[in-house]
Amino acid sequence: MKVAVVGLGVLGASVARSLAVAGASVTVLERSEPLAGTSGTTFAWVNSHGKNPLPYHQLNVAGMHEHAVLARSVSGQPAWYHRTGNLEWAGDEEGAERLARSVAQLRDRDYPVQWLTPGAARELVPDLRVPPGVRYVAYYPTEGYVLPPLLVARLWGEARDAGAELLCPAHVVAVTERGDGVRLALADGGEVRADAVVLAAGRWSDAVASSAGHRVPLADPDVAGSATVGFLGWTTPVAARLDRVLTTPNLNVRPDGGGRLVVQGLDLDADADPARPPTPDGEHARTLLTRLAALIDGTDGARLTSLRVGQRALPADGLPVCGFLGERHRVYALVSHSGITLGPLLGRLAAQEILREEPSDLLADFRPQRWDGVDPAELPALRPARLAGQQ
Known part of the structure; x- marks a missing residue:
């Protein structure tokens, strides 16, 4: 055929x-x-x-399992799949209630998730800075990221x-x-x-x-500030210990190989416009880097090599x-x-x-x-x- x-x-x-x-x-x-x-x-x-x-x-869930099976099937190839887990916490009382409801729903579905203390979260990510008011961190051990x-x-x-x-x-x-x-x-x-x-x-x-x-x-993938568009930034190599995904109130972060990180601030996506590509040293870039330095030790002085507007096929x-x-x-x-x-x-x-x-x-x-x-x-x-x- x-x-x-x-x-x-x-x-x-x-x-x-x-x-x-x-x-x-x-x-x-x-x-x-x-x-x-x-x-x-x-x-x-x-x-x-x-x-x-x-x-x-x-x-x-079936898609996650397929990645794991595919990753096991051949050796000697670059590691494209990293099943290292995801850490998430809330920034205020409303967010904490929303996160608790989400965790409860996932547990009802037998989806692996557990509560960690900030100290236990830092054992997984030694350079992590958890804000003082956070009491618990949700940990999703079977999640991960792809290159x-x-x-x-x-x-x-x-x-x-x-x-x-x-x-x-x-x-x-x-x-x-x-x-x-x-x-x-x-x-x-x-x-x-x-x-x-x-x-x-x-x-x-x-x-x-x-x-x-x-x-x-x-x-429509071209509508500024809509569900289809969002900023993504790629950093220069940083001397920070991070091997998993972080989804936090101010910043999402994942490794991208070679010490580089991918950063995303969902609230900033309201300004994303495919017709107006951002610069890697503009206002939004500076905001992302300030948030990154507050979240992970070892990222002071990082720069963005690229800041793009992604357009989702939605x-x-x-x-x-x-x-x-x-x-x-x-x-x-x-x-x-x-x-x-x-x-x-x-x-x-x-x-x-x-x-x-x-x-x-x-x-x-x-x-x-x-x-x-x-x-x-x-x-x-x-x-x-x-x-x-x-x-």
């Missing part, structure tokens, strides 16, 4: 790998470069933390080993379903023919789907879109805000559905058919993540 995959981010690389390893002839079409979309500007936190409703939580370039290298490398080919740059401008398959028209006048196509083009997926007469309703109801568009089973859509957590799992499940026609129960609540008869414009706007643990 010949399958075309549009997009070489985490989802595209994952489904290409699973398809190729299963014996399909795979061609990936990337319009600019790997990781050019959301996969290159993501906090990359692997979790099922505040993921509701329950089927979405369960899907993310996206290394994950894509692993997935795409194995896809390539199994015979997958990459066309890059290859800008897909239209998809046409035919009786014997699909035709992908390219901006340069070329074309690719296949038996089926997987749309893993992130925030561009709806535009490609529309050319085939389908829709993948997405929240379906209009906030939940993943996974499945065939239309009745011909020629065009398969794969779009999710939780692309890092879900990537390896969704790639495997999508390949099974395409090649074996075996529908996955895990994906039953996330089919594109839920949009039938629904006007996305009538849905309430998605609420931006502004508080710790909401990412």
Whole structure:
């Protein structure tokens, strides 16, 4: 079976790998470069933390397990997955009550979480500065983070080993379903023919789907201060001991290899605007660095090498879109805000559905058919993540 995959981010690389390893002839079409979309500007936190409703939580738990299995399957490759846990606390009484409710819900779902004292938290992160008023810290031991370039290298490398080919740059401008398959028209006048196509083009997926007469309703990725946009900063190497994720009231932090850190202040995202890229030495950068120095010893004097506005591929109801568009089973859509957590799992499940026609129960609540008869414009706007643990 010949399958075309549009997009070489985490989802595209994952489904290409699973398809190729299963014996399909795979061609990936990337319009600019790997990781050019959301996969290159993501906090990359692997979790099922505040993921509701329950089927979405369960899907993310399965995604976490898939990462662990994939990480164990091959040795001698760069460590892209770090299951080192996450620490979180609240900044005021209202936040403490909200965190307690979240922890209680996760415990009811048998999700690993425990309360630590600030002293115990500092045993895990020796350079951590917990504010004086914090009495308890929530610890999620099975969470972690991914280094996206290394994950894509692993997935795409194995896809390539199994015979997958990459066309890059290859800008897909239209998809046409035919009786014997699909035709992908390219901006340069070329074309690719296949038996089926997987749309893993992130925030561009709806535009490609529309050319085939389908829709993948997405929240607008260009609206300043909305749920789809947010700042991410990358620091210079720092002499700080941090090997896990921190989600705190003022700052989210994770390692990024080589002593560098990724920092995020969710409240600052209200100012994020793709049309106005920030500078790594501007007001928001200075705020992030001040918060970092207050949170972790050894980060005084750090600078940001990059401060970007990430644009999330966010379906209009906030939940993943996974499945065939239309009745011909020629065009398969794969779009999710939780692309890092879900990537390896969704790639495997999508390949099974395409090649074996075996529908996955895990994906039953996330089919594109839920949009039938629904006007996305009538849905309430998605609420931006502004508080710790909401990412």
